[in-house]
Amino acid sequence: MLSRLSPRLLSSSPRLLSSSIRTLVNVTYPSPSVAVLELDRPPVNSLSLEMATSITSHIKQIESDPQIRSLILTSSNPKIFSAGLDITEMSRPSKTRLSTFWRSIQSLFLTLYSTRLSTISCITGHSPAGGCLLSMSCDYRVMSRNPKLGIGLNETRLGIAAPFWLKDLFVKTVGYREAELGLSRGKLYSPEEALKIGLVDEIVDGEVYDVAVERAEEYAEIPEKGIVATKRMCRGELVRDLEGKIEEDVGWFTDFILEEGTQKGIEGYLKSLSKK
Numbered sequence: 001m002l003s004r005l006s007p008r009l010l011s012s013s014p015r016l017l018s019s020s021i022r023t024l025v026n027v028t029y030p031s032p033s034v035a036v037l038e039l040d041r042p043p044v045n046s047l048s049l050e051m052a053t054s055i056t057s058h059i060k061q062i063e064s065d066p067q068i069r070s071l072i073l074t075s076s077n078p079k080i081f082s083a084g085l086d087i088t089e090m091s092r093p094s095k096t097r098l099s100t101f102w103r104s105i106q107s108l109f110l111t112l113y114s115t116r117l118s119t120i121s122c123i124t125g126h127s128p129a130g131g132c133l134l135s136m137s138c139d140y141r142v143m144s145r146n147p148k149l150g151i152g153l154n155e156t157r158l159g160i161a162a163p164f165w166l167k168d169l170f171v172k173t174v175g176y177r178e179a180e181l182g183l184s185r186g187k188l189y190s191p192e193e194a195l196k197i198g199l200v201d202e203i204v205d206g207e208v209y210d211v212a213v214e215r216a217e218e219y220a221e222i223p224e225k226g227i228v229a230t231k232r233m234c235r236g237e238l239v240r241d242l243e244g245k246i247e248e249d250v251g252w253f254t255d256f257i258l259e260e261g262t263q264k265g266i267e268g269y270l271k272s273l274s275k276k
Ligand SMILES: CC/C=C\C/C=C\CCC/C=C/CC(=O)SCCNC(=O)CCNC(=O)[C@H](O)C(C)(C)COP(=O)(O)OP(=O)(O)OC[C@H]1O[C@@H](n2cnc3c(N)ncnc32)[C@H](O)[C@@H]1OP(=O)(O)O
Pocket: 043, 044, 046, 079, 080, 082, 083, 084, 085, 086, 087, 088, 126, 128, 129, 130, 131, 154, 155, 158, 160, 161, 162, 163, 164, 249, 252, 253, 256, 257, 270, 273, 274, 275, 276
């Protein structure tokens, strides 16, 4: 039933949907060629299996409407874009659930990174780890100037390492040396710092959403053929690298997460979060 509804209909009845099926995202259309996908999984928009699957399927629905040229990814929580992977998915999981979870993350990355749509990440709040992955998978990033916010890859702080494709994405975004420094220190960058290293493209004092819509409309005016060919040229290599190693990557991830030492680290990290 849900899959037969067009994206436009989805956006016109978000309340009806949320009362029947929890979609975890809201889709709206500020102009005829622009869609907005708002992450809506309180409290922190962490990426569970269901959340990742929902984002991926909504991107595919939006993509299937030829009128839509640009997609803004944002959050219903003004303080948090996304807290990254749902850490509870990695705490004492079954191997089956863990591998399905990781496949949903791989698939979300591949879908967002290689979509024909021009993608704008509208970062109003914190964006650590998987949140930074979502933003880096977009074509353009605008962030609130708020100096208290952080964006970056903090995996080492959890005693884990980013997978090779996330490391490669970071290297492609900020350059080798900065990526090596940022990854090994698990650094979360302030908006000013992120702008300096090219992790975000613009920081905004006022309404960051309005700037995101403006940028989305600018992208929508560029001929689609040129955009798609350029994205394929710039992004194809990383997409092919991961597509060729899906099973290997699932194996590494599940083996690493299921190790007792990793489990103890994850438990400790979860405790420290809930004690705050
Ligand atoms: C080839 C492969 C080989 C090996 C690969 C191995 C490993 C790969 C690893 C994969 C990569 C992982 C990337 C990730 O995304 S891991 C997640 C990292 N995220 C974080 O560290 C963020 C943690 N959260 C925070 O810092 C703060 O919550 C935040 C700043 C976002 C918001 O702060 P605020 O004060 O507003 O809220 P809190 O009180 O902290 O949180 C509210 C409740 O939400 C819970 N919470 C927070 N973050 C998460 C999360 N990521 N997952 C699940 N739950 C989360 C938090 O515990 C609070 O819960 P309650 O106490 O209210 O129950």
